[in-house]
Amino acid sequence: MQPADRRTTLPPYRIKVVEPIPFLTADERRAALADAGYNPFNLRADQITIDLLSDSGTGATSTLQEAAAALGDESYAGARSWFRFRDEIRDLTGYPHVLPVHQGRAGERILFGDLLKPGQISISNTHFDTTHANVVLAGAQAVNLPCAAATDLDDDAPFKGDIDLDALERTLTGPDGHRVGVVLMTITNNGLGAQPVSMANLTAVRDLCRRFDVPFFLDAARFAENAWLVSQREEAYRDKTPREIARAAFDLADGCVISLKKDGLSAIGGVIGLRDEARYAACEANLIATEGFSTYGGLAGHDLERLAQGVREVLEPAYLRSRAASTARLARLLADAGVATVAPAGIHALYLNAGRLLPHLAPHQFPGHALGCQLFLDGGIRCAELGSLYLGGLDDAHQLVTPAPFELVRLAIPRRVYTDAHLEYVAEVLADIAKDPQRVGGYRIVSAPPLLRHFKVRLAPA
């Protein structure tokens, strides 16, 4: 570790309030995992030492956020906290119309309810899973057109979150072109390795959408992290601040939906931003009927206050630099230990290539899941499988018939929660597994629900 490296990962804050984390014995963890049906989603949070299941709503808030929360105005309509939130979102995005929602998926449901008609198509670099579900619930079809580099896990290309522009143009000019109801760019591309999207790609998408008169929206859960990676990787934006870059991205689109549980630095919240007045009126009516009045949208005044402050703090360069450096450092520690991750390292998560680490396990033995279980058994670490258990096709007897293209495990990094010491611990536990991978055994499915399998599936050691 070079001193310069240490200065980059140094967080621009110190810790004021702490929460104890549990340390179970290996026997206790073995019993806990068996009780959970070998599904980490069934574990109790107080059985987990380091929780890398999700970066959603799991971040730490700041003194300024909590001070603002104490001033939260809980008036039913027209609360002071609403105006503060609305003005921050307007200032960030430039969209005149702002609708608060309790989390991202509520925003998706309301937006797609207006944007998409049955039989239409939503095109994306990759739809996030709830986004995909809400497109389908609107009676439409979700089509993913990721760029070619995205499917090469070792390719170091800087913007593997980009959409395939040729494929997009082919779709827009082809027989299904008239059915395209929206192009939705996910920044960063959470469904495909946390990879960023370049401003060049967003600009080209905007141009195509204008040419074919198709609405262009952003799914901007990680607007700040995407902006940071653009500032580091895209020459034309080197001298711009993350705030300027985020704004430039919003400027290109007709509107956005944002889960503020990520770059809102808060436990709950979301927002829809719109330019179009008629669309705003339609979405507002739905919002009032299903989420709450349009000045709170299912959120408390204190939530709106934390969010207004959070979207400001998240764009601070010192914070983004340290967070990006910390994830990149974990990726280097893992590479040194012989554990491959999807390249290049993003910010909110690292994706372990379990297929490569555990070649003795076939896809039907769920190597990603096996690695996730071993991380819990050895170190009390929880993470999410993104391989054949999550994405593969099963027959009626729960046998794997179509494996996923890759066997990945996602280590999601909550914001401002774990220090480099915690991440070093994670690297050490993984390094020990990498020294003797043969000891990691496979799993078989005991029972699985027909829908959203990964949440409720139960397994046993094979």
Ligand SMILES: *Cc1c(COP(=O)(O)O)cnc(C)c1O
């Ligand atoms: C988390 C997420 C969502 C859904 O947001 P929720 O707040 O979890 O409902 C949508 N899109 C992306 C890219 C996300 O990461």
